[in-house]
Amino acid sequence: MNSKLKVNSMQDNTLDMNMLGWGLRWETAFAELKLEDAEPGRIVAGHGHKYRVITKRGEGWAELSGKLQHELPDRSDYPAVGDWVALRYFSDGEKDGMIHGILPRSSRISRRAAGSVPVEQMIAANVDVLLLVAALNLDFNLRRLERYLVMAWNSGASPVILLSKADLCEDPAHFVRETENIAPGVPVIAVSAAQDQGREELEALLQPGMTIALTGSSGAGKSTILNWLANEEVQLTQDIRESDSRGRHTTTHREMFVLPQGAVMIDTPGMRELQLWNDAGGGWSEAFNDIEELAAQCRFGDCLHEREAGCSVQEAVNSGELDRKRLDNYRKTRRELKFQASKERQRQRNDRRTTGKKEAPRGKGEQRRRFEQQME
CATH class of the missing domain: 2.40.50.140 (Nucleic acid-binding proteins)
Incomplete structure (x- = not known):
């Protein structure tokens, strides 16, 4: 360490x-x-x-x-x-x-691993607070943050959104308000390691014995935040491409560090794409709680929120209360999670059919491919 x-x-x-x-x-x-x-x-x-x-x-x-x-x-x-x-x-x-x-886990942060076979990839375990890091540059994306919130609420950890690199943004308060609109009840903190901005709010979370994890896209500044809070360079960092604000993987594996404030922090590699694993914790409904509340007011219980009469969701879109892009992402993530659940159920059925049968030995190349896919 x-x-x-x-x-x-x-x-x-x-x-x-x-x-x-x-x-x-x-x-x-x-x-x-x-x-x-x-x-x-x-x-x-x-x-x-x-x-x-x-x-x-x-x-x-x-x-x-x-x-x-x-x-x-x-x-x-x-x-x-x-x-x-x-x-x-x-x-x-x-x-x-x-x-x-x-020991049984108090929380489990995971995603679906890359590949056609549905495999759960663990990111971290027993995390109390999950910091979702998004940089205030050209790569800032509210729809991506919504996906991270689904993962966070499913994990059992409490999400907090960090808007990093606030010194590169002319109006950080505007992005804080936008983010709060898609994350009701979730703390949103604008931070800048370069200007020591937001440190007091962030350190309030770092209580002794607490486990904090960082997750987010490549180049979001997770390792920089870790070094900033640790008051020393415990993780390597590197610059991002100025043309599109995209970063490369600096952190290559998950690792836990002890901070001087008394908490432990887990740094994780940046994600190019977050594929959701499942919705066992009800994370989708929690992340889109505002839409779910509107849906409960629809005239028909089976309303698809498209062209039905008395649809409260469509009324909110038409009035400007609800962003249509947020509604589109609500539908998209629901379809994705349903498809993922059906694939997992099929895999479990296949596993039950083969129970008691000797599995055919795999070649070393296939074993290595599957292991690397799961550890990616």
Whole structure:
């Protein structure tokens, strides 16, 4: 871990796990695993089949036990950054060990991985606050933010929108108002690391023991925000193309850092495109809550909000109360989530049909392709 870890005043120089978010809730869940001689740890980063994990002894390396690998049904059930795990050290005095259990997640931030086969790709786990970062430049896009809000509400984390690079915008307040219109009840903060703008509002979220994650498009300034809050360069950054304000991937993997304010922050690679995974948490209705409230006032319960008489949604569009582009995105994301759900149900049916049958061995090339797709 690049950021400096504080240790408590105990004589054995062990790490205070409370600063990583450990508490009674996790103690109870850990005890329920009933794994003797195991110690709790938190996943800092994943590197293929190896994981960087922090325990009371400090940072070390760990891998999954064969038994646990066999018990995990999907790749998304494998440890993700932010997960709490039960680890047995290889020997006394060592920091490395074997992972024998994973504690139930309080939140799970995920998306659909690229490819034709529906696969859930974990981004981070056990996040309290998810910072959705959008830069105030030519790449600013309200429709994209709506998609991120669906993901955030589905995750179980509380969303906060950060409008970064406010120093590059002549009227940040205008964009704050526009963003608040599509995100009722969600805090919206305009920040500028270059001018130290918005730091006080942002640091109010960084309470000791809290887990904060950054997500957003490439070039939005996530790593810059992390370095700004950490008061040191813990993540590399690079300039974006001035012609279209698009960035390249600076952060290549998910990683957790301890901030001097006492919170931990997870930085994630920028996304070129966000494919939604599912709507199990009701994120779509939450993200488009204003439209759902209008729809409840329609004359007909099965109103499609197109040309039906007594449609409150269309009346709001015609009066200017509702942006037609927002309504279009409401429909588009609903179709996408329904299609994704049908694909996942089909996959589950196929899996049930093959239960008990020996799967044909795949070639090494196919195994590698599927693994890289899921880890992308």
